[in-house]
Amino acid sequence: MDMTSTPADIAAQAAALSHQAADLAQAAAGMAAAAAANAPPAAPFVYLFSIFVLAIFVGYYVVWSVTPALHSPLMAVTNAISSVIIVGAMLATGLHGSMVAHVFGFLAVVLVSVNIFGGFAVTNRMLAMFKKK
Numbered sequence: 001m002d003m004t005s006t007p008a009d010i011a012a013q014a015a016a017l018s019h020q021a022a023d024l025a026q027a028a029a030g031m032a033a034a035a036a037a038n039a040p041p042a043a044p045f046v047y048l049f050s051i052f053v054l055a056i057f058v059g060y061y062v063v064w065s066v067t068p069a070l071h072s073p074l075m076a077v078t079n080a081i082s083s084v085i086i087v088g089a090m091l092a093t094g095l096h097g098s099m100v101a102h103v104f105g106f107l108a109v110v111l112v113s114v115n116i117f118g119g120f121a122v123t124n125r126m127l128a129m130f131k132k133k
Contacts, residue, residue: 013067021062028054079119086112 031054089112092105 010067017062017065017067020065021058024058024061028058079116079123082112082115082119086116 028051031050086109089105089108092101093109094105095101
């Protein structure tokens with residue numbers, strides 16, 4: 001991206017990126033649903049692991065396709081998504097289930113908390129750069 005990009009160009013790039021991300025997520029969800037419908041009920045780990053792998057690919061292509069001008073808005077959205085993820089992590093930790101679910105739920109709460117507070121700290125520091133001294 002060059003320095004002569006207009007806000008309209010950046011907005012068009014953001015719209016194209018969000019459209020690509022939506023297409024990738026829809027394809028991944030369709031593949032996961034088709035795999036779940038056609039598979040025997042004896043191997044839930046395989047389905048969950050395939051969804052995890054698909055999420056890695058979608059996340060990789062979404063994150064590395066972001067232009068530098070869209071980094072700050074993307075960080076804000078990431079903080080919002082992490083705030084939603086922590087609710088699921090708390091549920092996994094607090095609900096009656098296996099010990100493995102409690103351990104992974106606790107680890108998820110810790111990691112998402114670091115992500116949320118670190119994201120806000122980075123955003124706060126970045127906004128401080130634009131304040132007049």
